[in-house]
Amino acid sequence: MTHEEKNAIVSLFVTVLVFGYYGFRFSGLYAEGYFTGDDAMTRTGWEILYLIGYGIIAQIIGQISFAIIYAIATNDPKPSFLVDERDKLITLKGVRYGYAVMGGGLTLSFIALAIGWDPVIVFNMVVFSLAFGAAVETLVKVALYRVGA
């Protein structure tokens, strides 16, 4: 398994966990009416800033933990961090699919805004479009690595 493939698997796992937690937290707060009133967007902004913060921390912890566990499991004290031309090509293919999904999600978000949906919901649709795009990008990368493309 290459360094990039390991990164992709960990990234996918952490992304699902972080956004799963965020979605669960957001839906609870929304049901309680936390995102109502004049400062609804301010609160939404802070929630997303927290998401970015713990998302970055979770990725760092996930990558380091996986690197340690993988090194112990494979008895390889000096794992390779090499990224070669095939890794870059696979990343580009993943990005292409990720952008397509993200673009679709953004379009749906703006349609939702245009037909009068709550801006707090639309703002979160944008965030989840970015997350879903990133997840698809990583999923495509993992799939291409698995089929040996």
Next chain:
Amino acid sequence: MAKHRVDNDIRRLRFEHGEMTQKQLAELVGVTRQTIVAIEKANYAPSLELAFLIARVFDRPLEDIFTFVPA
């Protein structure tokens, strides 16, 4: 739509060069072992630069190692 393919003789050449492993070849040309695996299986067509590096390892001209197979 059928795709072109780039076949190669890397596997045979590795064995003719002291049973060189995929890992050793990968280290010599600066790629991962998985990339050498993908090239040998003709799943991945290497860049011209990488193809020349591989040819240099075996001290052979490019066309002795890689064959273009049209669709």
